[in-house]
Amino acid sequence: MSIKFFNIKIDPTCGNLENQMFDKVDPYVCFYIDTPGWGGEKAQTSSKDNDCQPDWGDEEVTLENLGDEPATLELQIKIYDKDMGFDDKVAQGVVDLGSLQQPGGDCHLRIKVDNNLIFPDVWLEMDYETSGWGN
Numbered sequence: 667m668s669i670k671f672f673n674i675k676i677d678p679t680c681g682n683l684e685n686q687m688f689d690k691v692d693p694y695v696c697f698y699i700d701t702p703g704w705g706g707e708k709a710q711t712s713s714k715d716n717d718c719q720p721d722w723g724d725e726e727v728t729l730e731n732l733g734d735e736p737a738t739l740e741l742q743i744k745i746y747d748k749d750m751g752f753d754d755k756v757a758q759g760v761v762d763l764g765s766l767q768q769p770g771g772d773c774h775l776r777i778k779v780d781n782n783l784i785f786p787d788v789w790l791e792m793d794y795e796t797s798g799w800g801n
Contacts, residue, residue, distance in 0.1 A: 667797050668730040669741075669763075671697065674711060674792040675721040677776065681786030682718035683745065683756055690716040691756060692748040695727075695790070699741050699763070702733050713748040736799055737764040743790065745779055756780070757788055768800035 674695060676683060683691050694713040700706040707729040714720040732739065745757040757779035767773050773794050780788035 667732040667734070667736045667799055668728060669732065669736070669766075669797070670726055670728045670795045671792045672726045672794070673723050674725065674727070674790070675723060676719050677789040677791050678719055681780070681788045683720070683780075683788060685718060689747075689749070691718055692716060693720050693745050693756065694748055695722065696744045696746060697727055697729060697741060698744070699729055699732060699736075699739050701731065701739065707731055732763075736796070737766070737801070739763045743777060743779060745790070757790075759790065764801070766794065766796060766800045769795055769798065771800070 683693055685691050692713050692715050694711050696710045698706055698708050709727045709729050711722045711725050741761040741763055743759045744755055746753040747756050759777040759779040775792050777790045778787055779790045
């Protein structure tokens with residue numbers, strides 16, 4: 667079983683990813699599902715240089731080998747700032763794969779990925795397509 671994400675972007679009607687103190691954010695999104703057995707499935711977008719309102723609309727990210735019951739798993743989403751050395755995590759969110767729709771339904775996600783107390787919340791939006799599983 668698999669899932670594909672596309673039209674990935676930060677919701678432009680809400681907050682932006684915040685710049686670091688001395689550097690503008692160069693964001694990329696990491697997707698991770700801890701599958702049964704050894705390890706898990708990982709994928710990521712490209713990084714966007716100096717972009718607080720990134721749009722990866724031209725990219726698709728696919729996670730495969732999700733086992734026989736992917737609706738029992740969780741998707742972890744983390745947005746990182748690409749740096750010369752260690753990349754900084756700037757936002758994260760979790761999606762229960764059991765809440766996703768089968769192909770043909772409303773296959774759109776809007777996930778809160780940041781909970782700043784001072785700045786507006788940040789939401790990641792994307793469309794998805796499963797390989798035939800979902801509610």
